[in-house]
Amino acid sequence: MRIGELSRATGASTRSLRYYENQGLLSSDRRPNGYREYGEEAVRQVAFIQDLYRAGLPSQIIRDILPCAGPTPPPGECTRLLARVRQVRDELARQEHAIAQRREMLDRYLAGTAAPAGLPSRAEDQ
Structure with missing residues (x-):
């Protein structure tokens, strides 16, 4: 199948397919006219x-x-x-945890239940 057909079959742009090939992730055979030819397994890949x-x-x-x-x-x-x-996955989990903590801090500030260290929160002022 040619690059346009692979693009339609996968939803990947032809530019992405060329990039994958340039990165060594995907291979094609070249026809005499220079067109790329991909096997059926390329869709799954x-x-x-x-x-x-x-x-x-x-x-x-x-x-x-x-x-x-x-x-x-x-x-x-x-x-x-x-x-x-697994290391990459574990690093993502650490990043998720850190983001969740940051989001919770912002939520507390927005709700008025948190204040900078050493200062009373708005909830404590009332």
């Missing part, structure tokens, strides 16, 4: 790439993950990679 990007993974990690998601994963490398993906 593009969907997987998009999911991993939405999950916040950078191209480098996605490039390493792709062989592990294939029909014959390379021996040994995937265990190490899985640990790296």
Whole structure:
């Protein structure tokens, strides 16, 4: 299938597909006229790439993950990679916790139940 067909099948722009190929995430064969030709498995691969990007993974990690998601994963490398993906997930959880704490602080300020350290809140003034 050509790049336009892959774009329609996946919802990814042709620019994104070229970027994925440039990053080593997707491959194509070139026709004699220079057009890219993708196999049927490219639809699934593009969907997987998009999911991993939405999950916040950078191209480098996605490039390493792709062989592990294939029909014959390379021996040994995937265990190490899985640990790296868990680290990324755990960092996201830490960031979520920090954001939740910051949001709660702002909520308390907006509700008038919090004030800068050492000063009474509006609720205490009343």
